[in-house]
Amino acid sequence: MRIGVLAVGEVPREVPLELAEALPKIFPDTACMVIKEPLSVPADAFVKNRNQYNSSVILSRVKVFADGNSAFHRFLGIVDVDVFASGLNYVFGEAYTPGKAALISLWRLKPGFYGETASTEILVLRALKEAVHELGHTLGLKHCSRGFCVMHFSNSVFDTDKKQSLFCGQDYLQASLAINTLRQHP
Ligand SMILES: [Zn+2]
Ligand SMILES: [Zn+2]
Numbered sequence: 187m188r189i190g191v192l193a194v195g196e197v198p199r200e201v202p203l204e205l206a207e208a209l210p211k212i213f214p215d216t217a218c219m220v221i222k223e224p225l226s227v228p229a230d231a232f233v234k235n236r237n238q239y240n241s242s243v244i245l246s247r248v249k250v251f252a253d254g255n256s257a258f259h260r261f262l263g264i265v266d267v268d269v270f271a272s273g274l275n276y277v278f279g280e281a282y283t284p285g286k287a288a289l290i291s292l293w294r295l296k297p298g299f300y301g302e303t304a305s306t307e308i309l310v311l312r313a314l315k316e317a318v319h320e321l322g323h324t325l326g327l328k329h330c331s332r333g334f335c336v337m338h339f340s341n342s343v344f345d346t347d348k349k350q351s352l353f354c355g356q357d358y359l360q361a362s363l364a365i366n367t368l369r370q371h372p
Pocket of ligand 2 (some may be wrong): 330331332335336337338352354355356357
């Protein structure tokens with residue numbers, strides 16, 4: 187699977203670089219590249235009375251970009267704005283299940299958001315877990331009941347910190363099968 191990592195707006199530069207290095211160690215037969223030109227955050231995604239961005243609107247722009255670029259099987263968009271999805275106060279990410287586009291937001295993954303000391307290391311690890319989770323959705327994976335599995339739903343950053351960046355055995359198998367299918371039908 188070839189994954190393009192795509193900044194949407196300004197993001198700390200370490201995050202896309204480190205994710206592009208870490209993701210191929212988690213997904214089998216996978217290569218990852220950071221896309222040089224970031225997208226801009228779509229202005230129409232901003233919802234004034236919430237002071238937040240609609241993640242589905244941003245995700246749909248990542249999908250448009252993905253649909254126009256056949257060099258990659260999947261695109262991971264990264265934003266650093268506060269995002270919500272329908273029915274949820276906030277989300278860490280969103281993805282088409284299955285589909286070509288995934289999105290994560292760093293806004294509520296930063297230790298500073300919770301009044302803690304800034305740490306790129308903690309931010310990158312949290313972002314990696316959410317990225318693997320959302321990319322897992324793009325391969326058709328659903329939420330997993332196992333608390334340690336990366337496909338476990340994160341209600342809060344506490345859940346994100348508790349889970350691993352890895353799939354449980356069953357989800358790893360399903361991800362591998364889906365990636366195999368991509369290789370057969372590029
Ligand atoms: Zn999920
Ligand atoms: Zn699992």
